[in-house]
Amino acid sequence: MAVFSCSGVEAPVREIADKAGVGVGTLYRHFPQRVDLVVAVFRNEIDACADAAPALAAVHSPSEALGLWMQRYVDFLNAKRGLAAALHSGNPAFDPLPAYFCERLRPALRSLLDAAAGAGEIRGDIDPDDLLEAVGGLSRSAPNGDLTQARRMVSLLVDGLRYGAGPKA
Template identity: 45%
Template sequence: MSAADASGGAPRRKRADAVRNTEAVLEAAKEEFARSGVDAPMRDIAARAGVGVGTIYRNYPQRSDLIIAVFRRELEATAAEADRLAAECAPPEALRRWAESLARFVATKRGFASALHSGDPAYQQLPTQFLGMLAPRVQRILDAGVREGTIRGGVSAEDLIHALSRLADDQAESAGGTGPRMTDVLLDGLTVSSQRNEE
């Protein structure tokens, strides 16, 4: 047995390569789905990722497996952004910046919306996962703002996410959409001004 084998060096390198390949495939699939829809040829995704088509099929035997993996990757990134912003920003600012992150996720999701709304049982759990992962994080930001008096009470994270998603969808659908402006209006309505706090 070689020193590399004994130390586990070779398996670690293999795992690192596998992780890089997985990330490359998911990023490439996201971009191809956004550009060409979910029917984008696997060879195009493989070429963009710099891997063989066989690598994709070994990890994602069905196209639905790849679509779900891309969805969950982007969802996890959006959830992680909520955690980061909650730790680094005041609640009103965290909400505004997170709304931008959600808009990017919604824009990505439009690339495979036809699959998600196809009625295929493979995708049935995704809407529940969407709210299940995001709502608790957004609710923590809302609750923190209510406690410090900078965000109005009585607004649920689920309702806010639905509203922001619709506005982001409008923005993604049309360059002249009112999404960004109406998002500002919505968030302005949630924010309690410092002047009102002082009264």
């Protein structure tokens, strides 16, 4: 993961092995192909992002947790910009990743939305998928380094969720 974010997804296997302090043979026993390595890293980061949801919910109010998680999600998308190209490279090894992406992130976000809606802090008619995709579009449209703009837009989006909040159904 460190090598990927430093030297890009195209970093040589040897460099990764060196950084990990192991030989290439060891690396290949754990990840038979180069692609398996990047898939594993990607799944790992998806998991980390999904797991952040309950963690945030435990120590913040529902709508605060939602807002903080959305920013966390922006970070995730920004870090994975390099991988987006690899995903559409046609390599079938990447095919299951989008499904895993939804499978993990959608419930994570849904739990945050439900909690916030249940507490009457936001409106209740929000589809997690819409939101995930919207934030994706937002941070894709922003230029490379300027993720502060993406943050502002997402923050605006979350405020929008609060606007129509009514009392608990």
